[in-house]
Amino acid sequence: MPEKKILTKNCGKIDPGDVSTYEAEGGFKALEKTLRISPEEVIAEVKASGLRGRGGAGFPCGAKWELARKSKGDEKVLICNADEGEVGTFKDRYLLQHDPFSLMEGMAIAGYAIGAGKGYIYLRSEYHYLLEGLQKAIDQSKEKGYLKDLEIEIREGAGAYICGEESALMNSIEGKRGESRFRPPFPPESGLFEKPTIINNVETLVNVPHIIQNGSEWYGAMGTDESKGTKLFCVSGDVARPGVYEMELGCDLKELVMDLAGAKEIKMIQVGGSTGGIIPSDMLSTPLAYETILGSGAVMVFDQTRDVVDFTYRTMEFLNEESCGKCTPCREGTEVMVGVLGRLVNGEGVDGDMEVLEELSDTMKLSALCGLGQTAPVPVLDTLKYFRKDYENRISQSVFLRSLKTVNG
């Protein structure tokens, strides 16, 4: 299956600093069409398309919009999540950099559908260099009259991974500590400053003009039953041609990493970022879709030279560092996991370490407050499942080294 460029069709073609070049490619025609129909009809079209959130969780977009539209409250808010803190994920950056007007159009349509007068773009601090271009895109779109009903403001993050999680993100905009909130209430009911709020990923919003312009039937013909449309995949790691690839959902992982990105001698692939699932080399024909494995679209390739236990240890170190610390299962669970995995990589593993990791994983998955703690165990459990021998070898090496020490005094 070759690349299918829909969301990225303007990238490299238009001048991201000149709105007229976007208009010349048919830009803002979907917004014009939107304004001729009712907000309910827009929502119905997005619902029918089957569009699901591209930020990682895959929540149906139209259903979320409907909740916000129906929520009581005169003021509703739209937030574009451009935090893109997920490890190995750089697709939103690609869109923001090369085609910021598609995001403006997507936000204008979303704002109209849910009835929001205020919109925010939450931009990760590492993307500060994109701020000027983004502001220019807002200003030009406004001057042309495309943002008449939606005032968009950019807010910058401060380098916290957790602030990509929607409730921590809202805390951050409100000037509070960046930590997850208890739910309910869910944002479409009560979100930013307690107003009904829709938070969507950059890529999700960029899908919207295409759905409105070409119709839900056209869109629904791409992908699988549960995963419609195309997806931007960020391929990195041990590949010859890293980069952003746009493919139809349900595409073959092997084709993406080997044929397109040029990977060889694969040991494993992590799909979806730091808390994403692991695919070993004998499962490369797995289709990339919500019903199999997807997440943010990060596809990190590890070749035969990579050490699985070391990889898992460093991943857990990152998650432990980035845990907001609000809930005990995540704060303490990631800490204990770093301790156990650290023991294993330092040649100090003991019998029972794998079982401790497994038990703790189950507890965290069930009881952590947000997606970070709930999914932090995924790489641990997957590597234990597919590369158990690597863990067993680490433990037996440790036991052997300790016995030598005892013999040698």
Ligand SMILES: Cc1cc2nc3c(=O)[nH]c(=O)nc-3n(C[C@H](O)[C@H](O)[C@H](O)COP(=O)(O)O)c2cc1C
């Ligand atoms: C720890 C953590 C970090 C996240 N980071 C991001 C992020 O950087 N960008 C993003 O769009 N979603 C991120 N999410 C998902 C958001 O919470 C939320 O589901 C998403 O922004 C909703 O938009 P969507 O429905 O369009 O995907 C993160 C979730 C978690 C648990």
